[in-house]
Amino acid sequence: MAFWIASSPHNHQQSETSGLMRLVIYATIPGIFAQWYFFGWGNLIHIAMAITIVLVAEFAVLSLREKKIRPQLFDGSAILTAVLLGISLPALAPWWITIIGSLFAIIVVKQLYGGLGHNPFNPAMAAYVMLLISFPVQMTQWQPPLPLLAIDLQFADTLSLIFSGYTPQGYSVEQIRTHVDGFTMATPLDTVKTNITLGLTVVESMESPIIGKHFGIGWEWINAGFLLGGLFLLTKKAIHWTTPLSFLTSLFICSFIAFILSPDSSASTMFHWFSGATMLGAFFILTDPVSGATSVKGRLIFGALAGLLVYLIRKFGGYPDAVAFAVLLCNMAAPLIDQYTRPRTYGHNLGVKK
Amino acid sequence: MESVIERIQKGHFSHFHGGIHPPEQKFLTSTKPIASAQIPEQLIIPVRQHIGQAGDIIVAVGDKVLKGQALSASNSPMQLPVHAPTSGIISAIENAVIPHPSGLSELCIIITPDHEDTWRKRTICPDHHLLSKDQILEKIANSGIAGMGGAGFPTQVKVSTLAKINYLIINAAECEPYITADDLLIQEHSPTVLDGIKILDHLLAPKNILIGIEDNKAKAIETLQKATADIAHIHVCVIPTKYPSGGEKQLIKILTNQEVPSGVLPSSLGIVMQNVATCFAIADAVINDTPLIKRVVTVSGQALDKPQNIWSLIGTPVGFLTQHCDYKNRQHKHLIMGGPMMGFSLSNDQIPVIKSTNCILAPSEAEIESPYSTGTKEVECIRCGQCADVCPAQLLPQELQWSAKAKDQQQLTKLNLFDCIECGACAYVCPSQIPLVHYYRVAKAEIRQQKLLDIKAEKAKVRFEARKERLEREKIARAEKHKKAAEARKARMNSGTSEAKTEKSAVAAALARVKAKKAQASTDDHKINSEPESTNEQASDKKDQVANAIARAKAKKLAKQAQLKEGQATENLTTDNDKEASISAKLDNVTVSDKKAKVAAAIAKAKAKKLQQAENSNDSLSTDTQAKSDEDKKAKVAAAVAKAKAKAKAKAAERTQDDKPDVLVANDNVASAIDVDASSAKIDIASTQSAAELKKARIAATIEKAKAKAKAKSSLTEETIKTEAKSSLAEETIKTEATAITEAPIPGAAELKKAKVAAAVAKAKAKKLAAQAQKVAEPENSEQGDDDNVIASATDSKKARIAAAVAKAKAKKLAADTNKSPTSE
Ligand code: SF4
């Protein structure tokens, strides 16, 4: 007759870290779908590649570190990293970009720091920034949305582009990026930024074909997709509402102030919200618990700081999108934020309160 | 203050931080009536069931006890008695596993019930208002009532607080899943519970009484509201269900919006909290004179066919209750005492129900499939912060966990680990399934342990330092004392009084004594020193006497030799030995009645002869130095040996027999006679000089002798002489003392020197004599009295050599005597 001996509590809400990760991965589906819809297969191919690479890398490192492989390999965190990286990469980036990025994310950013829970930086974003700095050309070869393409880009074409740089018909990435009217297309953020430097007003920029009706063809929908996924995560309590809220609010306020001050040279608040990686960052990257702040107050500060940084870099920085940089900078600040936002323990420092 | 009540009346409550909503599972038992108590085959009653010390056991094995009879007595408020839950016989008082997370064993009283359930005499008190507060408190204490909500703090300590009480809070929150014991108790026994509340009201006189109850107990709330409707200052506070609202601090926060400062009792805020079950027990004790011997226990869980609340006697084994509820016997039993959040697993089902046991949980495997129960699935903390979100103490469980793993006790204390109430909310939500509470428990235990060690170390340090200080003080005091004494002495010595002189001489004497002792120690058998001191130490030192005897014999021989030389005696050494043998044989035939006397007489004779040879000058001396009454037989035996020799000598010089009567005076002093003979001259010196000087003189004489021997190598080999010299005295001592002597102007020294000169003449003879004495000494040591039995064992030969040296010394002295005597005359 054996008796179980266990420590209290004896029940558990049955949530698991891997379940949490899975939920987050599922939540990216609407966004990815929008991406696929507007930009074709490119990102899906990158995501699939990244997942394969991270699993291999994780397996190798875990074996080397003599850790339990199964639970950690499938805890979902590596796969999530791969998904996020795949989403962020330019759709037509060459295959080795993904490979380098995935390996860097897992081996350097995650495992070298001690594995899950110990990495100070978000692996996907760190890898993205590394790639952007190392391979600026490849990393800025943005593919225009499919409706604007002169060439009909099928799955096989995309695959061929990624692996060889040319479609089976012989079009290069550069050719594909060229508009029927003969100019190379950039992302809406890029466009606006370039136009502003060219002396055009934002309103004029909005006329650009890449922008479409609202804030950029496809981009607005992709952001909407990630927003949807984020809201789903919020309802599932898989992520805390604080970070996205403070991030979006902060970005909103910054862009609003700028817009009020100089409407001609500043994009609208909604343009900031629905272009680039804003929603992805708000709900999927900044909410990464490992590299974020932990307390409610800390998260509010963390999100607000990220919003501010995103805006500043978008507006004044050299790179058109800023989420990745802002996230890394905030990751660095997170321990400090945690340090200064410790909650007051029950029954302590009551004098301060009264 | 009123606003709090108003707010409560409006149904607005404060919130504590965090909290969780685990599945309640109260429906399993909440609708079934409380089953009545059954008496098990055996009751195991831990002597200590509360926070505090165990009472003193006042029953013995074999005693028959009645229901309600006290089994232990209390002498202090923190001691609580336990009572017999039913009548029966004490079958054992022994250690048994008690309900405790650690599964440790403590002293338990085991009762075999007689199933008659006979009560002791009780005095019912229908109106507690007739009793004074002290009487009520005493009743509560004597009934062994401790907090029944879980902690088990002695109730009368809590209610005898002198603080002004604003709120008496009755805790009926019962926030743990599954547990419905308080719920049912209120439903079925609200009048008694209310009586208990009234008694507390009477004792504490609080401004308001707040009954905190979670909104998931509709029936109980209704009952309470009805029962208290006519009492204005009792408020039934229906609070939202959230775990752990039943925690004391949390409930206080909810109801009064006050936080109990860390490390302070709620009474400092004017708040006292009591559990519903405790109220019931108080009423039962005060009114019905029923001690705390039973309580309601929720026996629940899906592994039971009939989960229900049961009135259980304290001491009922858990297995008896689960059996009663039809526990499905499965392979893996998991019994939890307490709720699923804070309860602990039981290691077997013979663990008894105690005063604070409110629930026994027997979950099915599917029901509570906690990672903490089924083997850890723990993964790394992902810093999700969910734990911090739910922590009612507003701690940072994830940081605590890191520090606990790193054993960073300082950081843990800084993070207020000890404010953790171990509610388990953090571990409940942790997606990484880290058994956080377990880490905290271990860390807490380690810190407590460390503190104990620290305290011990601190005490030891204090003790050590006190000791060091004391020793230092004593050292200083001693040094001062010595200094003072030395100064005083100096002053006295320098004062020139007679006292000072005696002191000086005493000091000198003491020094001399010390030296003498050293010298003694350096010689194997103290022979040399014992000679001069023999007048004082004879009786005490047998060996000395033996040696003396040997010496005497030698001295006589020496004397003979001297005679020979002088032409008075014609015997030579070789024949002497033979003759001695024959003499010893003759000695046996001597017809004197007292052998000893004869022996002594013989010695005396021998001496007398020597004395005569020394021209009778010693006669007066020998008579002077008498009065020794030594009865030592050994000495006599030794003396006999000497006597034998003496007789031989006597024969050789028969003419000295005339002197016998004279010498017989000294017969009594068998051994001292030796001294009389050999060191009469010294005794003279002793009379004029200090003992120390005398000794030195003698030592010097010995040294001289040794030298003399060395010179007289002709008759003996050099080696023998050297060994003799060595063995007779430690060379160093000799030298130092010799120098001391030469430096000191001793009156006797001159004489001694002369004696030495004379001795030099006899040296050659002495050596021969020594050789003989060596041989003689051995038989003497073995007390055979036979010169011929020469045994040359190594140790004996050594002794013999020493003896020879002694003999030599004596010989010289004797020579000196002979020398001196003529000069003095
Ligand atoms: S067990 Fe301790 S740390 Fe965890 S939630 Fe409860 S009080 Fe907070």
Ligand code: SF4
């Ligand atoms: S709930 Fe668990 S995983 Fe999340 S921060 Fe707390 S300890 Fe870490």
